[in-house]
Amino acid sequence: MANFSFTTAVADGGAEIRTRGYLSRAAGELLESEIVRLLGAGVLRFVVNLRDTDLINSVGISILIGVIERVRERGGELSFAELTPVNEEIFRIMGLQRHARVLRSDAGA
Amino acid sequence: MNVHGLPGAGQGVPELRKLMFNISTMEELGEVLSSRDHFRENLQTALLSLMGSVPVARGALLLRDRDSGDLVIAATRGTAARPGLRIALPDEAARALLRCRRPLSVNRQLPGLSGWIRRAAVLREMGTELLAPLRFKDELVGVVVLGLKYNEEVYNAGDLELIMVMANFIALGVHNQELFKNLETTNTALRRKVAENRRLYRNLESIYGDTVRALGAAIDAKDPYTRGHSDRVARIAVAIGRALGLPEREINALRVASHLHDIGKIAVDNSILLKVGRLDAQEITQIHRHPSVSYDILSNIAFPYPDVALIARHHHEWVDGSGYPDRLGPNDLLPGMKIICLADSFDAMTSDRPYRPALRLKDAIGRIRKGVRAQFDPRVTRAFLEVLRGEVRGEVRGEAVQPQILCGLEKRSSTPAVIGNIERFMRELGPFARERHAPAP
Numbered sequence: 001m002a003n004f005s006f007t008t009a010v011a012d013g014g015a016e017i018r019t020r021g022y023l024s025r026a027a028g029e030l031l032e033s034e035i036v037r038l039l040g041a042g043v044l045r046f047v048v049n050l051r052d053t054d055l056i057n058s059v060g061i062s063i064l065i066g067v068i069e070r071v072r073e074r075g076g077e078l079s080f081a082e083l084t085p086v087n088e089e090i091f092r093i094m095g096l097q098r099h100a101r102v103l104r105s106d107a108g109a
Numbered sequence: 110m111n112v113h114g115l116p117g118a119g120q121g122v123p124e125l126r127k128l129m130f131n132i133s134t135m136e137e138l139g140e141v142l143s144s145r146d147h148f149r150e151n152l153q154t155a156l157l158s159l160m161g162s163v164p165v166a167r168g169a170l171l172l173r174d175r176d177s178g179d180l181v182i183a184a185t186r187g188t189a190a191r192p193g194l195r196i197a198l199p200d201e202a203a204r205a206l207l208r209c210r211r212p213l214s215v216n217r218q219l220p221g222l223s224g225w226i227r228r229a230a231v232l233r234e235m236g237t238e239l240l241a242p243l244r245f246k247d248e249l250v251g252v253v254v255l256g257l258k259y260n261e262e263v264y265n266a267g268d269l270e271l272i273m274v275m276a277n278f279i280a281l282g283v284h285n286q287e288l289f290k291n292l293e294t295t296n297t298a299l300r301r302k303v304a305e306n307r308r309l310y311r312n313l314e315s316i317y318g319d320t321v322r323a324l325g326a327a328i329d330a331k332d333p334y335t336r337g338h339s340d341r342v343a344r345i346a347v348a349i350g351r352a353l354g355l356p357e358r359e360i361n362a363l364r365v366a367s368h369l370h371d372i373g374k375i376a377v378d379n380s381i382l383l384k385v386g387r388l389d390a391q392e393i394t395q396i397h398r399h400p401s402v403s404y405d406i407l408s409n410i411a412f413p414y415p416d417v418a419l420i421a422r423h424h425h426e427w428v429d430g431s432g433y434p435d436r437l438g439p440n441d442l443l444p445g446m447k448i449i450c451l452a453d454s455f456d457a458m459t460s461d462r463p464y465r466p467a468l469r470l471k472d473a474i475g476r477i478r479k480g481v482r483a484q485f486d487p488r489v490t491r492a493f494l495e496v497l498r499g500e501v502r503g504e505v506r507g508e509a510v511q512p513q514i515l516c517g518l519e520k521r522s523s524t525p526a527v528i529g530n531i532e533r534f535m536r537e538l539g540p541f542a543r544e545r546h547a548p549a550p
Contacts, residue, residue, distance in 0.1 A: 057137055059157040063157065063161075065166050093260075
């Protein structure tokens with residue numbers, strides 16, 4: 001997790017979280033708890049910008065699915081932005097785009 | 110290895126991309142499962158890894174309790190069921206799971222399993238769609254429970270294959286963890302046993318040592334002038350033995366022999382032992398018999414250390430072959446015999462006797478100097494002087510030195526002049542090499 005970090009910007013009831021580094025278990029759980037925190041604070045629209053995350057492993061996918069489900073349970077909406085081509089293809093194969101929007105740019109928050 | 114970005118894995122080849130993703134997943138899973146630490150956490154990671162590679166949103170990993178046969182939730186994701194929750198698993202269902210070579214859809218009619226699945230409310234609550242047995246050889250170690258696929262497709266043959274391979278991997282990890290745990294338990298039990306045995310052995314040694322010491326004291330009590338003699342001889346002899354680097358077994362033999370070396374004096378008439386005047390030839394003969402009598406008594410005892418009786422027999426032998434009872438030469442004398450000879454003589458010199466008061470330390474050293482190479486072995490004498498100097502020096506500096514050689518006479522003997530005396534004597538004898546022995550196992 002030493003090579004993972006993120007920043008959060010909250011505006012107009014939405015939040016953009018920009019990640020940087022490898023999205024593995026510890027990193028994914030960090031991201032998940034940030035989203036849980038924001039949900040608790042009333043934020044319901046999220047954009048997770050993955051431009052600076054080259055790699056997501058299977059554990060990371062699992063955690064992202066959990067994150068999508070948590071947001072959906074609360075009636076919120078979660079989008080992923082600026083995926084690398086590799087990650088975008090992984091998302092498509094795994095069917096994540098059926099449950100969360102995948103944005104080509106990060107202007108959706 | 111990370112294969113996400115390998116050349117040839119470009120867009121538009123999803124099968125290849127998925128294959129590479131799976132390979133990468135397997136590699137990471139292997140790493141997680143081979144770790145001995147944080148096993149529960151690693152099981153959670155393994156479950157997430159499996160779920161993320163299919164992918165599914167709801168799943169759990171259950172391990173089989175060896176004692177009860179129940180399945181116990183070890184890791185979950187996306188369900189309300191928490192780790193520790195138990196699901197009874199009848200033998201029939203366990204056998205059916207063990208027979209499975211592939212993950213099972215719970216919607217199919219499964220002999221031996223369908224009834225159990227229907228009854229296990231937790232499985233329904235978890236949205237169970239698929240069961241993957243965790244098998245290692247002929248043992249069911251657990252089950253992975255998975256919900257619907259997240260991409261809303263049905264499980265295909267590739268998914269089932271991947272799940273089974275990963276389940277086998279996890280089963281192997283669980284089995285290995287159990288082996289580690291058993292090994293640690295065995296090691297801990299063994300360590301505890303060894304520690305207990307050591308403690309018992311030390312107790313036994315201590316009781317043994319006290320008994321021997323008490324016997325030595327009883328021997329000395331026959332003669333008021335020799336009260337405490339055996340104990341002092343033992344201390345001196347052990348100190349010399351250690352300075353020479355003798356192995357611990359020989360040191361122990363020396364200690365016991367020192368305590369008991371005069372046991373033969375019980376055969377000597379008190380009138381001779383306590384006589385103030387000069388002894389006649391007959392009396393001397395009787396006195397000279399005591400080492401042989403000591404040997405006769407001690408040789409009937411099975412000591413746990415070597416040569417105790419022999420050391421006692423020869424504590425009056427001289428290195429020039431003029432001692433008694435057997436007039437052994439230097440090559441026939443064991444180190445313990447040479448040591449006890451010096452220790453016994455030194456204590457006799459520095460103790461009051463019916464016919465003379467105790468010698469001062471410097472006079473005793475002078476006597477030993479005269480006797481070296483005739484009565485005393487030079488190497489043993491050199492070691493003795495090393496220890497003696499250390500004690501006198503410590504005393505001069507005011508340090509609390511545990512007396513081994515000075516015993517009861519330190520207060521009247523510690524002067525720089527004595528140290529000078531000792532060092533001159535040491536120079537005459539030259540350096541000596543300490544023996545080195547491997548430590549006892």
